Amino acid sequence: MWVTKRKxxxxxxxxxxxxxxxxVLQSLPPVDFDTYHWFFDPANERFAGVSKTEINEDQLTLLQILFPFQKEEVFRTISGQADAWHQFLFQKQQELPAHTKNKVRIIQFAIFSESPDLLDFEALKEALQSIFSHNVTIGMMSANDGFIVEEKLDAPLAEEELLSAxxxxxxxxxxxSMFYLGRFADLDEDFTEHFAAEQRLFHFARSSFQGEKLFSFEKVFPVLLVKELNKAPHLEQLNFITEIFAEDHELMTTIKTYIENQNNTSLTAKQLYMHRNSLQYRIDKFSDLAGIDLKTFTGTLTVYLACLQFEYLNL
Structure with a gap:
């Protein structure tokens, strides 16, 4: 599917x-909006600029349907530090965009609006900056996708803070919106490879998770691992668990939530709006059916992989 889409x-x-x-074709964000209408090709991650003197209204309308149209105000603040980071991350410029001994991370984001013409990008960037207790660099990769560069200082942004914001x-x-909270890493010659790997994880997450909007390595990687393992026969050995879930989807939700809450019965019951006794009954029922003890680490790990496999196969 990916190859077909790219072709x-x-x-x-x-x-x-x-x-x-x-x-004009380029990978860097467009600057000359006086001369060109700009479009973004997500399959090739390139911007195409068509001279305003060479295109009529009908052609412009057609291209706006085929390609995401790039508005000037989206890129108005992409200069200076943001531009240096864009060249470093996407153009593989060897010169580091900043000199710091602190670790740095990239927070990727994607925004979706039913009325993009009414979206105030300047105000949106100000809102993003206000989330942080210190200055960050915010840049756009297209009209929908952007990145935030955060240096690891005393109080880096926590997941709960970002979700609330x-x-x-x-x-x-x-x-x-959807966000990928990157891992802090040293800003050196290997940083671009680190970021490229996180880009792939965010791309995978956006097409593989339903109803989720905040991602991180530890949330996405296990699902990606299950996807890759599905190409081999090994995960077929989990069928005896996924068959239980196929008979009772709510049981899968219960068990997965229980594991994600570190096997905390009270927290899980509260989250699922369920009485503790009812929850314990369902946990015991699953353990009897599967013959796996969820009180052990290996049992919990095995069942969680089965939950991820079941979800992935039933997207």
Whole structure:
């Protein structure tokens, strides 16, 4: 599926170049909005600029349907430090964009709006900056995707803080959002490879998780691992567990939530709006059916992998 999508994107870009042979292609965010209309090709991660003197209204409307149209205000603040980071991360510029002994992480985000023309990107960036107790660098990769560079200081942003902030500005700006909270790493010549791996994880998460909007390595990697293991026969040995879940989907939700709450019965019962006795009955029922003790680490790990496999196969 991924190859087909990329090939289609390549064909669309080729057709654009045939129609507009003087079009400009680049990976860096566009700057010259006076001369060009800019479009983004997500399959090839490149911007295409078509001269305003070479395109009519009908052609512009068609291209806006085929490619995400890039608005000037989205990129107005991409200069200075944000531009240096963009060149370092995406153009593989060897010069480091900053000099610090502290570790650094990239927080990726994607925003979705039903009325993108009404979205105030300047105000949105101010809202993003206000989440942090110190200055961060915010840049856009396209009209929908951006990144935040956070240096590890005394109090780095916690997941709970980010989730709360996401709820607030989703309500304020009438948008939906997804974030990937990257890991802190040394800012050196290997940092771009570290970030590229996190980009792949975020891309996978956006297409593989339903109803989730905040991701991290520890949340995404186990699911990716299950996906890769599904290509081999080993996970078939978990069928005796997934068959139990197939008979009772709510039981899978109960067990997965219980494990994610560190086997805390009170917290799980509260989260699932269930009486503790009812929860314990369902846990005991599963243990009897599967013959696995959830009080052991290995038992919990095995069952959690089965939960992830069941969810992945039933997306």
């Amino acid at each position: 289609r994107g390549y064909d669309m870009l080729e057709n654009l170049l045939k129609q507009f042979p003087n079009a 996401m709820d607030a500005f989703e309500s304020d700006f009438y948008i939906k």
